[in-house]
Amino acid sequence: MKIIVLNGSPKGDISVTMQYVAYIRKRFPQHELKIINISQRIEKIEKDESTFQEIMDEVRTSDAVLWAFPLYLLLVPSQYKRFIELIWERDAQDTFKDKHAAVLTTSIHFFDHTAHDYMRAICDDLEMRFVGAFPAHMRDLMKEEGRGKLFLFASSVFDTIEKNAPAPKIFKPVIHGKLDYIPSAVQEKIDARDRKVLIVTDSEDSQTNLGRMIQRFKDSFSSSVEVMNISEMNIMGHCLGCLHCGFDYVCQYDGKDDFNELYRTKVQTADVLIFAGTIVDRYLSSRWHMFFCRSFFSNHTPSVVGKQIGLIISGPLSQTSTLREVMESWVQFQQSNLVDFITDEYEDSAELDLLLTDLARRLISFSEKGYIRPRNFLGVSGMKIFRDEIYGGLRGVFQADHRYYKKHGFYDFPQKNYKKRLMADIMTLLTRIPPIRKEFPKRMKKGMVQPYEKYLNK
Ligand SMILES: Cc1cc2nc3c(=O)[nH]c(=O)nc-3n(C[C@H](O)[C@H](O)[C@H](O)COP(=O)(O)O)c2cc1C
Structure with a gap:
């Protein structure tokens, strides 16, 4: 089977993502995985139509396309995005139609799901036959469990292609609105005062x-x-x-x-x-x-x-x-x-x-x-990923981040709230006593709102 790997890393072959591809190649020598560096060569692909056509020829003669890229700003790298735009600009969608497609990313899991959603939608728009996606953490390959999962992913992709299994689509084509916007004159203007x-x-x-x-x-x-x-x-x-x-x-x-x-x-x-x-x-x-x-x-x-x-x-x-x-x-x-x-x-x-x-x-x-809305899951969980990564594996590279995180109290762990921790321990011990345990659900509702009272009765 011939798989075309469209490499999204601007670092070309010397990239983390391509180590994952190399591993698949090593474990499945019966299949050909041909890597084409997209992001690294985007200027040439953009300027020189024949380079773009050479890539299309490779895709045309392949059994499947592996979109393999690192996460960049919650999406694909901008070079890769440009390549995707060229497919439409140069009317090359047919090259991808009915081809099997899989996605492999490496990242620190900071919004890798949005990049995967984007790429899945692009595959659906190109009418490709989507066979699977693998969102690896950039260090997964160094662990046995990570290698095991990658092996299973790759074998399932090859199996699905060989069986020519039906491929579900989850994104419908977008429908564009028809409004031809004609603005009218503004009645009451806003004074921004000293705001820039x-x-x-x-x-x-x-x-x-x-x-x-x-x-x-x-x-x-x-x-x-x-x-x-x-x-x-x-x-x-x-x-x-x-x-x-x-x-x-x-x-x-x-x-x-x-x-x-x-x-x-x-x-x-x-x-x-x-x-x-x-x-x-x-x-x-x-x-x-x-x-x-x-x-x-x-x-x-x-x-x-x-x-x-x-x-x-x-x-x-x-x-x-x-x-x-x-x-x-x-x-x-x-x-x-x-x-x-x-x-x-x-x-x-x-x-x-x-x-x-x-x-x-x-x-x-x-x-x-000076109103800033509280963060929801997106901001809170995202920040915890950065906090852990900068404190841990990435600190040596991102030293400026580390200084900033230290200075601005981003390292809010391990939890140092000794009073709350002690209370939790006492409660755990007390609720081991059967009569207290029995009473607990009845008292819990009131107990939970009681700490708010002092703010409401001010
Ligand atoms: C400009 C830039 C943006 C990045 N954005 C993200 C991101 O949004 N989410 C994430 O989890 N990782 C992000 N990363 C981390 C890379 O995705 C990760 O290190 C990846 O494994 C690099 O792969 P490569 O060596 O194949 O290029 C970013 C890295 C760079 C350089």
């Missing part, structure tokens, strides 16, 4: 809904609003995953292009941030994803703390829940406040007018009050 409002976008084209939504949003203010167009920004390239930034947040592109400087001077200094973009396939554009991946120079340290953030999206956001979850999670990790998403999925322009202007009002109001 920055719109970051990948397009200001006034012929599109996105361009007009941005204009309406800008016009909602009586004060000036700055726009930063990342498509016009001098960005030399995608994040290469070199980890140059790990010691002191110094990126290897520093001084070579404008990204880091503009991120530091404009994005990090704004009070209110608007991210505006059009949905391309199942996410924002690869240019947008490149922006997020390049912001990794601040590693796992929040870089835009305490901001009010709004999203203006043109496209079917209601059908791309992965995009919503990624944005929510990223903002919560940043300790900022995601005020809302406004899309053009409405029937009439007047409704969208009101929503955009009200977004402006809410952003300024929350900014003045």
